[in-house]
Amino acid sequence: MAPAASKPPDPQIRQRAAQLREQIHYHNYRYYVLDAPEISDAEFDRLMEELQRLEEQYPELVTPDSPTQRVGAPPLEKFETVTHRIPMLSLENAFSEGETREFQQRLQRFLRTEEQFDYVVEPKMDGVAVELVYENGQLQVGSTRGDGWRGENVTQNLKTIRTIPLVLLKSGEPIPARLEVRGEVYIERADFKKLNEQRLAQGEQPFANPRNAAAGSLRQLDSSITAQRPLNIFCYGVGEVSGHEFASHWEILQQLAAWGLRTNPYIEQVTGIDAAIAYHHRLEQQRPALPYEIDGVVIKVNSIALQERLGIKARSPRWALAYKFAATQATTRVREIRVNVGRTGAVTPTALMDPVEVGGVTVSRATLHNEDEVRRKDVRAGDWVLIQRAGDVIPEVVMVIKERRPEHTVPFEMPTHCPVCGTKLVRPAGEAVTRCPNPDCVAVLKRSIRHFASKGAMDIDGLGEKIVDQLVDNGLIQNLSDMYSLTEADLIPLERFAEKSAQNIIAAIQGRKRVSLARFIYALGIRYVGEATAQLLAQHFQSLEALKQASEAELLQVEGVGPQVAASIRDYFRNPRNLRLLDELQAAGLEIETPERPAKLPLAGKTFVFTGGLEKYSRDEAKALVVARGGKVSSAVSAKTDYVVVGSEPGSKYAKAQALGVTILDEAAFEALLRRSV
Structure with a gap:
């Protein structure tokens, strides 16, 4: 190790260090992204060693974007939270040709056209979604998708991935002052196999699948551990791009590649939904030969102008679809049917089976959902069954292979009492789920x-x-x-x-002890309230107290909350036991953060009221469009209302808006506002 110099470096040394950084970034790109190196490994090592020597001798030459800084950051105590300026939304799923054709028909109805669309089709990677933020071409922040609104700052870990450039190439269009790149981090199958062999040799638990391995690697507080994991990335889109407008999604991908970001070589442009479906079938046949896991095809409308007109729904863009592959199936034997009691008291039959590999994952348990489902399929202990990973995630029994049924098997009988606490089980009228009613179970x-x-x-x-x-x-x-x-x-x-x-x-x-309102609502385990609904409730009510006091009518104003969900939420907050728990949690020092709306949501702080019927949108769709852009929908007009959207045959709200001087929008003006708010 060269001793640090006592005097600052002269201009020639500074110039040489900058030249080395540029050369190493370029050759990294040629090797890791293009897989087309121009120099030997030995020559590359000599460049890196020269830069390391200069930085050791002159520590002031070390820059955040230096290739020597990929590894070496001190371990973190915890991950900081990052708010995405533009939410990282999930995708709507389709599982059949019919559902995929219906996707195009919905677009045609929405845009009032019968024309075919140009699409970009791409493999749906089975990995971990991340966002990379470049400022003036340098990687500044990298984060996980998280709940779509906020993720974890994993910059130091993402820097260890060689296919992520620390500095963008100056190629093609000028680099924006701020560029948010979305991508999927993954591990190739061969690397995953080696990683698990190493873990077993070291006496560690193997990872269940490549996706879990990638997720676990990204969440290491010590980036030197992440650096040992064979992580990779494909970039598939952008968030905020300052001062630059793209005409098409294909143009975005081409420009990302020109700037040195890795995109999937299997991405294609096609015209019409038939061509997109044909691509899906072709890729499904190629799937076993690919070096990485994919679970479907993503279909995106290519035109950015059409994307803006189509907009987004509550949780997903209207212009994109994930067409999933058929579930992977396998045959195995049921050894026992056991019932499990869940957090809401739901008693679920589960098949315990001989271990079998399904889609690269070893499965030994499968859900049987409920008593009716077991009886319908007539699943018995001792049966040979066909199982699949539904959506390539949750194992379930598809059917019994009855010609292989052993003699003397007996039909499954649902227990009458809880197997844990002995309380008599109940099955409410009209429900398929049997429950243990004992809150102290x-x-x-x-x-x-x-x-x-x-x-x-x-x-x-x-x-x-x-x-x-x-x-x-x-x-x-x-x-x-x-x-x-x-x-x-x-x-x-x-x-x-x-x-x-x-x-x-x-x-x-x-x-x-400090947690976002959305996470806390989800953590309470209110029946029918998942992560997405918890996020919508948090954005709408802004505080736990407001949610606690909300009537069912007020809850129904939240996009995605129907009568069943609203009743469940009200029942939860009417229960003295639950109210006591909330008091105890807050007395224990739990702090609930007020939700922050992402800065880029253009309708943040605006309140809308709808009256009359709209032609192009259902009432729920219109509300969802407002909420997705950060706005709030109210059922009553007041002086605090910003906009009243008026459709055909409006009610008294129209007159009240006129009397109060509230801005009134017809459907065309509402659409124009939405287009400006994408």
């Missing part, structure tokens, strides 16, 4: 704790099934708030706990 408590601590909720590391079982079985946790009063002394006597592991669990719990 130990199984319900354990599942509630695991849900509360899960990644999409409070995101408390380390509270897995075995640890939660010990905490509950030893009486240390009797409700959710008890976990915040746990101490290291409580944990050390438990099985497989030492001082360090006890410290880690307590630190993880105490470190998650």
Whole structure:
């Protein structure tokens, strides 16, 4: 190691360091992105060693974009939260040709045209979505998708991925002052196999699949661990791009490639939905030979102008679709049917089976959903069954192979009493789900704790099934708030706990006392309220107190909340037991953050009221368009209303808006406002 120089470097040395950085970035791009190196590995190593020597001798030459800075950042204590300026929305799914054709028909109806559209079609990578923010061509921030609105800052980990340029190439169009790039981080199959072989040799648990391996690698607090993982990326789109307008999605992809970002070589332009479907079938046949996991095809309207006219729905863009591949199937034998009790008391039959590989994942359990489903399929212990990973994720039993049924099998009988607490089970009229009604059932408590601590909720590391079982079985946790009063002394006597592991669990719990409103709503485990609905509730009501006090009518004003969901939310907040829990959680020091609307949402702070019928939108669709852009929809006109949207046969709200001087929009003006607000 060269000693640091006592005097600053002269201009020639500074120029040489800048030249080396540029050369190394270029050759990195040729090797990792284009797979077309121009120099040998030995020559590349000599360039890197020369730069390292100069930076060691003159530390002031080290720049954030230097290739020597990919690895070496000190470990983090926790990940910071990043708010996406433009939300990273999910995609609507289709599972058949018919659903895919209906996608184009919806677009045609919306745009009032019978013309075929030009599409960009691309493999749907089975990885982890990330955002890369470049400012003046240099990578500044990298984050995970998270809940679509906010993710985790994993910049140091993303810098270790060689196919992510630290500096963009000056090629093609001028580089924007700010460029947000969206991509998918993944691990190739061969690399995944080697990684798991290494983990097994070191006595570590293997990863379940490449996607889990990629996600776990990105969430390492120590970037030197991430650097050892064979992560890769394909870039597929952009978020905010300052001072630059694209005519088509294809142009975006071409320009990303010109700037040195890696795009998938299988992406194509096609005309018409038939061509998109043909591409899907072709890629499905090629799927086994690809070096990485894909689970479908993404179909996007190519024209940016049409994308803007089509806009977005509550959770997904109207102009894009994920056409999934058929579920992977396999045959195995059911050894036992066991019932599990969930966090809402739902009792679900589960098939325990001989382990079998399905789509690259070893499966030994499959859901049977409910009593009616078991009876309909007549699944019995001892049966040979065909199973599949539905949506390539959740294993389920498709059918029984009855010609292979052994003699003396007996039909499944749903238990009459809870297998955990012994309470008599109930099945409400009109519901398919059987439930344990005992709120003190130990199984319900354990599942509630695991849900509360899960990644999409409070995101408390380390509270897995075995640890939660010990905490509950030893009486240390009797409700959710008890976990915040746990101490290291409580944990050390438990099985497989030492001082360090006890410290880690307590630190993880105490470190998650500040949480977003959306995460907290989801963590409560209210029946029918998933992550997406929790996000919409948080954006609409802005505080837990407002949500607690909301009537069913007010809840129904939230896009995506129907009568069943609204009734469930009201029932939850009317229950004295739940209100007591909320008080206890806040007394334990839990802080709930007021939601931040992403800065780029153009209708943030604007309140809309609708009256009369619209031609191009249902009332729910119109509301969703406003909410997705950050606006709020109210059922009543007041002086605080910003816009009243008037359709055919308007009601008294129209007259009240006129009397109050509120801005009135007809459907054409509303559409124009939406187009300006994309």
